[in-house]
Amino acid sequence: MNLEATRSSSSRSKSNTEIAIQTIKKLIIENELQPGSNHLESELAAKLGMSRTPVREATLILEAQGLLEIVPRHGVKILPLSISDMVEVYQVLTALEGTAAELAAQKSLDADAFVEAEKAILMMDEALETDDRETWAVADEKFHNELIRLADNSRIKSIVSVFNDQVRRARALTLYLRPSPTKSNEDHRRLLDAIKAGDAVAAKTIHTEHRVRAGAMLISILEKHKLILV
DSSP states (O other): OOHHHHHHHHHHHHHHHHHHHHHHHHHHHTTSSOTTOEEOHHHHHHHHTSOHHHHHHHHHHHHHTTSEEEETTTEEEEOOOBHHHHHHHHHHHHHHHHHHHHHHHTTOOOGGGGHHHHHHHHHHHHHHHTTOHHHHHHHHHHHHHHHHHHHTOHHHHHHHHHHHHHHHHHHHHHTTTSOOTHHHHHHHHHHHHHHHTTOHHHHHHHHHHHHHHHHHHHHHHHHHTTOSBO
């Protein structure tokens, strides 16, 4: 095989691996691959309609991200959520996103920088009017992603993106078990106002308190409905 063909093959392999990562991750987050369930590599490959090589590469990456465990000769096991996992995840997100809010407020950003965050808040408000929790969740995630973007810290962005996968799993289980998230929308508006005003202390405080409350509520629901391991 010549060099060009080798590069082409490598590129296709990388692309397939990325597709496998995103597809398997989506199946886990949406609980189509149930926590605690076991799956052969060949089974996952057939489900994704691809060869076993990119699936194998994808599971190695997803294992490092804490979503599954590779069991020799038995394929993979989808890791369940645990109380300690979620407590630690929210501790990390609370600290990092609080810092992100502080950094964003220190940047003296112009109005154009907040357009997408404003759209996310409007989308959340409209979703709650019809109790469309799925749309609300999409908008909520968009707002949090915008917060990280406004902070413009690549290290925070890369770490938060990994932990957000765990939050998505828990949120998918609890979305319709929680009260209507009107307080969450109010917190987001207050946070954005503080960032616009350049009040770094208020921005960090508002978002830290928001994440602490959100984490405590989510874990409480998971425990109450026995959706999480001790």
